[in-house]
Amino acid sequence: MEIGKLQRRYLDFTSTLFHEGFLDNQFTQLQQLQDESSPEFVLEVVTLFFEDSEKLLDELSRTLDQQAVDFKKVDAHVHQLKGSSASIGAQRVKNVCVAFRNFCEEMNQEGCLRCLRQVRNEYFLVKNKLETLFALEQQIVAAGGSVPMMW
């Protein structure tokens, strides 16, 4: 595919991610921090987010599966996930974490389990979107073009 078309597809896709609330301005901040000295900064941060989040989601499943749920432990994990998702601009994940913490405070296991399903769903959606975004970047670079920025 021609570079111009790839770049337009990239911009359209990025625009959709923001418009649909998957990403917020914090993601743009990460892109602005990327430069020649750290050309893969966004990929590195997001990759770490993926690794960290999947560990947290597994821990949350385990902790909520107990007979006597340790809500403090659940809350600590959700707090971490909320912080990480906010740091990379994964807005929808972060928003579910806010609701999740409220259920932890109420010690509401059913509410927590519902939130776990939602946050897992939102996480894998944004993961899929970001992987697509990075694949588009690679295609543009492989075709000899530069990745256009939205700001």
Add this chain to the structure above:
Amino acid sequence: MAALAISSCGRRALLVDDNVINRMVVRKLMEEQGIALEEAENGKKAVELVKEGRVFDLILMDREMLVMDGPQATKQLRSLGVTTPIVALSADAMQSDKDSFLQAGADDFVEKPLSIDKFALVLTKYGLQDGQAADQ
């Protein structure tokens, strides 16, 4: 855990935050400004660093951390005689949380996540833009 990034301009900061992603982003912000950064994953480690004799021009302190939280660590640092500016970091904090952090001895409160602009404002406010270290 503490990691020191070498810088040639003499400014030194301490980031106290238990979130590995947050630390990565702030590390990059500091690198862009040429500020040497040490990191501590909780308040207790931060207090230990200071007791070991480390001196900083700025401390960024997260609010919620296991082992020792931001307000407790701030209180302890102030009781040790630390006069370094301490900027509290938190997301969605209630006014009462902000007040208790400031009462513990923090100089300022900034909402997370830290953006490039917010970070620049903090550096300007605490004199870290011109490469001169604050006195302790």
